[in-house]
Amino acid sequence: MERWLHGVLTLSLAPLLLVQGRWVRRRTPLLPEPPGPRAGVMGQGPVLRLLMVGDSSAAGVGAAHQDEALSGRLTQSLSRDFTVHWRLLACTGHKLADVRAAVRGLPAEPFDVVVAAVGVNDATGRTHMAHWLHGLQSLVTELKQRHQAQQVILSALPPVHLFPALPQPLRWYLGRCATRLDRAQRRWVVSQPGCELVGADFPMDLRYMAHDGFHPGPLAYEVWASSLAAHIRARWHCPTETLHHQTLSD
Template sequence: MLYPLSTLALGPVLIGQGRYVRRVTPRLPEPEGERQGTAGKGPELRLLILGDSAAAGVGVSKQQDALAGLLVRDLASDHLVTWSLLAETGRKAVDVLEALKASTEAHYDVVLVSVGVNDVTGRTSTQQWLSALNELSDCLINGMGATRVLFTAIPPMHAFPALPQPLRWYLGMRARQLNSLMENVCSSLDSLEYLCVSFPFEPGFIASDGFHPGPDAYRLWAEHSAISIRKLAQKAAS
């Protein structure tokens, strides 16, 4: 109830602040580097990293320092990792779903998903959000054979330095709501996992735009993801 009431009460202020943020916030490019490949040795692991600008690595200059590069490097120490990155700046959950459907048919063991920030800023409805998450899950598990899908929690937007108040509070509130719904979806299937990583908002953890992850945040995200993926691999082997 608070979210729709706040939308009505603060509408003009929020619109003005949103336009200001878009005008003054630097538009960082997606990093250069490979978006698919094979690395390491050991048991085969087919990995897909899927989603938005954070999945794409915005905030660092090279893919080797972004989520995909760091996660593959970690997992390659004890797996033969065949990996792909399917991510693009600005994508909402429904855009990620459409990109997945349009991609080359492939099968994966594990998929790491990053969606939600653009759904918060783009005011995706609760029903649209749930529908997209459920369809994404079905497509990945039943269509592409994934045994595990990790949905990364939307970061704490109420702490984003690039956002002024009350816009920061408003978007943070909606991020928490969508996270709660995401967590509920993940709890409904054993194949889904809600991955929540706590990032300190310190130098190195936030990019120069005050909005995207910095190199230390990508490192922490990759470490947490690798731990979850290895637990799955150990469980499957036992």
């Protein structure tokens, strides 16, 4: 019933949604990915190898520098407790299929933790539900098998239905698409050992958003990173000898 209703809504609203989509693309400023390092080592303590993958939000669009973006905020927070070996692999416009392709292109190096932020482009591009779930399974399987990931954190899709850059009914419709993907992701992740879903619980307030009305701003990235860091610490705050990788020479 849900699938049938979604199809009917798509067909009935298609002409208006197409016009509004073109209007949004012309009107919304195209923000660049911020400058700054995308790999490094920082901090002190037990070694933690971290990979971050995803779309423009993972790439930090909306921040002036990677230090103010998700990667910078998260590595800064974790560096207080760990020696963090980190890498960022993210690109504006990437869907889940693109993220999978990027991960396949990595050398087969191990990571203790992988954070994936992807889904908004799949929602706006109307990725089929079966392809979405198959893509999640393929991505997580590769991360665990080829990169020995012990903890895979998927980011919940943001509340697209509240994005101020989108007019109605486009905002409502794309929000509905995002919610459908996110619900499916939440149901799926329960059955995946070592995999969890983490939301970014920041207020949908203009202070937390970039000036394009679509991407997070520095305040949102800080809240998001804090939530992720808490989940990572809960998994890895254990005696040094039990960590997956002990020293730089491992």
